[in-house]
Amino acid sequence: xxxxxxxxxxxxxxxxxxxxxxxxxxxxxxxxTFTAMSGxxxxxxLPQPGGTPYVWPGVQSGNGVLQAVLDGRSGTWWIGDGFFxxxxxxxxxxxxxxxxxxxxxxxxxxxxxxxxxxxxxGKSASTSLNITGNTMNRAIFAAELYDVPFxxxxxxxxxxxxxxxxxxxxxxxxxxHLGSYPFTVSGNTASGNTCNIASITQNNA
Numbered sequence: 254x255x256x257x258x259x260x261x262x263x264x265x266x267x268x269x270x271x272x273x274x275x276x277x278x279x280x281x282x283x284x285x286t287f288t289a290m291s292g293x294x295x296x297x298x299l300p301q302p303g304g305t306p307y308v309w310p311g312v313q314s315g316n317g318v319l320q321a322v323l324d325g326r327s328g329t330w331w332i333g334d335g336f337f338x339x340x341x342x343x344x345x346x347x348x349x350x351x352x353x354x355x356x357x358x359x360x361x362x363x364x365x366x367x368x369x370x371x372x373x374x375g376k377s378a379s380t381s382l383n384i385t386g387n388t389m390n391r392a393i394f395a396a397e398l399y400d401v402p403f404x405x406x407x408x409x410x411x412x413x414x415x416x417x418x419x420x421x422x423x424x425x426x427x428x429x430h431l432g433s434y435p436f437t438v439s440g441n442t443a444s445g446n447t448c449n450i451a452s453i454t455q456n457n458a
Contacts, residue, residue, distance in 0.1 A: 278396040278403055278432035280453055284417035284424040287312045287389045291359040292413035292450075294323070297405055298352040302328055304400035308408055312360060312389035314338070319367055319384065321358040323350070332356055334369035334380040338387070345369060345380025362389075394453055396432075403434065403458035413450040421448040434458035 290312055300306050311320035317338015324331045333347020348371070350356055356373040365387075369380045392415045396403055417424065421443035428438055435458075440451025 276396075276398045276403065276432065276458075278398070278434050278436075278455060278458060279430055280394045280436055280438060280455065281429040281431070282392045282415060282424055282427065282448065283390060283429065284392075284419055285388075285390060286418040287362075287392055287415060288418055288446075289359070289361045289416040290392055290414065291357070291361075293411045294321075294356045294358060295409040295411070296323065296330055296332075296350050296352050296354045296356060297408050299325055299328070299330065300401050300405040304398070306399075306401045306405070307397040308395070309397070310358060310394050310410065310413075311392075313391040313393055314387035314389050316387050317384070318393070319360060319369070319382070319389065321356075321360075321369065321371060323356075332371060332373075333378065334358075334371060334382075336367075336382050336384055340385060342382055342384070345382065346378035347371065348373075348376040348378055350374075350376075394455065396455060403432075406455055406457040408455040410453040411451065413453060414447055415450070416447045419446065421446055424448070432458065 306325040308323040309320040311318050317336055319336045321334050330350050332350055335344035336342050350373055354373050359370045361368050365385050366381055366383045371378045425441055425443040425448035435456040437454045442449050
């Protein structure tokens with residue numbers, strides 16, 4: 254529904270994308286298999302009208318990406334869960350939010366089914382997606398921008414927990430990113446298979 258983000262990230266892990274109208278600003282972790290992620294997103298201000306801004310946390314495989322996408326195409330923010338890739342699945346549920354709102358998001362895996370939840374200011378949405386043939390091996394916090402400058406930050410996440418099938422001590426400290434921009438990650442500590450991150454801040458490029 255949204256983008257070929259998962260494909261672009263595979264390419265960008267070796268070479269930066271050269272699509273002029275498209276810009277990525279990410280913070281990322283890699284592990285053999287991610288099984289859960291949760292946190293609080295502080296909704297940023299809206300960019301100037303025009304273009305297509307997407308802001309999202311998600312987990313990615315080689316075949317697709319599961320996302321909680323903050324979509325600003327209409328001139329207001331809407332957030333919803335969905336999977337873009339193979340298999341092709343209908344987009345999930347969501348609701349409108351405003352700058353400054355806090356959205357709590359969760360992704361959790363049972364078998365091949367991911368359960369996604371969103372909640373903010375009394376609004377909530379839940380989506381279950383049977384995503385077969387996908388091993389989620391990348392956790393991503395992204396600003397995905399088409400004809401929109403990254404001048405509407407910061408984008409802030411707090412109380413983030415990312416869980417994998419392997420000890421977090423093996424991957425929690427390995428932070429990657431796309432885009433030349435200032436960002437900070439604070440308080441990332443490993444506890445069992447979970448990486449606890451106090452905050453992630455993605456500042457204006």
